[in-house]
Amino acid sequence: MIEAVGLTKRFGAKTAVDDLSFQVRPGAVTGFLGPNGSGKSTTMRMILGLDRPTAGHVTINGHPYRSLPNAPRLVGALLDAKGVHGGRTARNHLLSLAQLAGIPAPRVDEVLGVVGLRDVAKRRTSGFSLGMGQRLGIAAALLGDPQVLLFDEPVNGLDPEGIHWVRNLMKMLAAEGRTVFVSSHLMSEMALTADHLIVIGRGRLLSDMSVKDFISANSADFARVRVPEDGPEDRQKLTATLIEAGGRVLSEPGGALRVTGLPLPRISELAHGCDVRLWELSPHQASLEEAYMRLTQGLVDYRSTEDAKEALAEPPPLDAYGYPLGSTGPAPAEPVEVPQEGWFAPPPPGGPGPAAVPGGPSPVGAPAAGTPAVETPAASSAEPASAPAAGTSAAAGAPASRTPAVETSSAVAAGEQTSKDPR
Ligand SMILES: Nc1ncnc2c1ncn2[C@@H]1O[C@H](COP(=O)(O)OP(=O)(O)OP(=O)(O)O)[C@@H](O)[C@H]1O
Numbered sequence: 001m002i003e004a005v006g007l008t009k010r011f012g013a014k015t016a017v018d019d020l021s022f023q024v025r026p027g028a029v030t031g032f033l034g035p036n037g038s039g040k041s042t043t044m045r046m047i048l049g050l051d052r053p054t055a056g057h058v059t060i061n062g063h064p065y066r067s068l069p070n071a072p073r074l075v076g077a078l079l080d081a082k083g084v085h086g087g088r089t090a091r092n093h094l095l096s097l098a099q100l101a102g103i104p105a106p107r108v109d110e111v112l113g114v115v116g117l118r119d120v121a122k123r124r125t126s127g128f129s130l131g132m133g134q135r136l137g138i139a140a141a142l143l144g145d146p147q148v149l150l151f152d153e154p155v156n157g158l159d160p161e162g163i164h165w166v167r168n169l170m171k172m173l174a175a176e177g178r179t180v181f182v183s184s185h186l187m188s189e190m191a192l193t194a195d196h197l198i199v200i201g202r203g204r205l206l207s208d209m210s211v212k213d214f215i216s217a218n219s220a221d222f223a224r225v226r227v228p229e230d231g232p233e234d235r236q237k238l239t240a241t242l243i244e245a246g247g248r249v250l251s252e253p254g255g256a257l258r259v260t261g262l263p264l265p266r267i268s269e270l271a272h273g274c275d276v277r278l279w280e281l282s283p284h285q286a287s288l289e290e291a292y293m294r295l296t297q298g299l300v301d302y303r304s305t306e307d308a309k310e311a312l313a314e315p316p317p318l319d320a321y322g323y324p325l326g327s328t329g330p331a332p333a334e335p336v337e338v339p340q341e342g343w344f345a346p347p348p349p350g351g352p353g354p355a356a357v358p359g360g361p362s363p364v365g366a367p368a369a370g371t372p373a374v375e376t377p378a379a380s381s382a383e384p385a386s387a388p389a390a391g392t393s394a395a396a397g398a399p400a401s402r403t404p405a406v407e408t409s410s411a412v413a414a415g416e417q418t419s420k421d422p423r
Pocket residue numbers: 011014015016034035036037038039040041042043
């Protein structure tokens with residue numbers, strides 16, 4: 001088991017790791033996630049005794065790495081696959097590591113076979129591709145048949161077959177009772193590989209829980225409801241009924257409704273009660289990537305100036321009609337388009353306002369009594385230029401008289417919304 005307590009690392013004025021405490025248990029793959037520069041590699045380096053903590057400590061099976069008897073046989077790590085002498089062959093590289101750790105030479109050929117490099121064992125590593133280098137780094141980590149394994153971005157540069165292989169390898173190592181700690185930016189891969197997640201942002205712990213709990217904690221599940229396309233009145237009627245029953249409703253560009261706050265059977269009953277036929281009633285849960293983006297998007301240090309989410313990171317608080325609070329000026333001619341992002345469901349009834357759901361479609365507040373509050377929904381992440389621009393310009397506008405939320409919804413209902421549904 002790896003255990004960090006109050007682990008902190010400063011480089012001059014920069015705090016790379018800030019009071020981190022966590023445990024990585026055996027028998028499971030623990031994913032280590034965080035945006036670029038959040039401190040993952042520094043944490044791994046401290047675990048391996050390569051960086052000295054400024055404060056706190058980290059142990060492996062109760063001992064700091066440097067005090068472990070025969071550490072190379074207990075702990076294997078892939079930190080930087082490029083850290084190899086290019087003039088050596090793959091086999092000689094592993095052989096030198098084996099000799100330093102007192103590992104018998106036949107083990108070298110064994111691990112070369114495991115990582116699929118037997119045919120190129122006698123080639124100099126300077127000619128290796130990125131993926132071959134990663135495989136060699138994994139071979140080095142496996143050399144001592146260790147109980148504790150750390151992998152920093154192991155699938156970096158691997159082809160799909162290689163990624164699949166690493167996934168199975170990690171799972172197999174964990175199933176054998178080993179401790180497997182692996183960092184990655186590939187969320188789809190982590191979702192398939194990891195059992196547990198430790199997520200950090202700017203050096204601090206953001207989350208420490210199972211993958212399943214992480215997704216439920218950081219995403220809003222919703223029901224997608226679709227009525228026949230020839231029935232816009234039915235759509236309005238159903239929307240009003242759902243809101244009256246305590247649900248929250250977003251309107252999708254494709255015509256479907258996203259509903260939270262009501263279980264699926266209740267939605268079905270309510271539709272039946274108001275005599276509206278349904279074409280679709282399906283549950284939706286966010287992916288790990290969506291949940292991760294939702295948790296970390298305010299903590300990303302490096303972001304492209306063309307990144308659509310930049311405009312969504314810290315939306316200003318909005319008033320009941322989707323305009324920035326306290327703004328004044330001429331009303332826009334068109335209904336307001338709100339900042340949009342793919343995975344957001346409406347906030348739960350009585351739940352947090354827009355500031356608590358960064359980047360989500362802005363809740364437009366309670367409508368006049370009896371008026372359905374359909375909110376403009378998520379736009380395609382494949383269309384980054386249009387959706388945020390619309391949201392940003394709306395936020396930047398300074399209207400004096402407000403366009404009520406329901407006008408936005410009726411524009412959507414009438415098919416005037418041009419954004420595509422990302423799903
Ligand atoms: N030796 C060093 N000297 C100064 N600053 C450092 C040093 N090592 C890391 N840092 C800084 O510490 C912070 C955390 O870096 P680290 O490499 O641990 O992040 P990371 O989460 O592994 O990033 P990535 O996902 O991009 O690999 C960064 O701001 C980095 O610039």
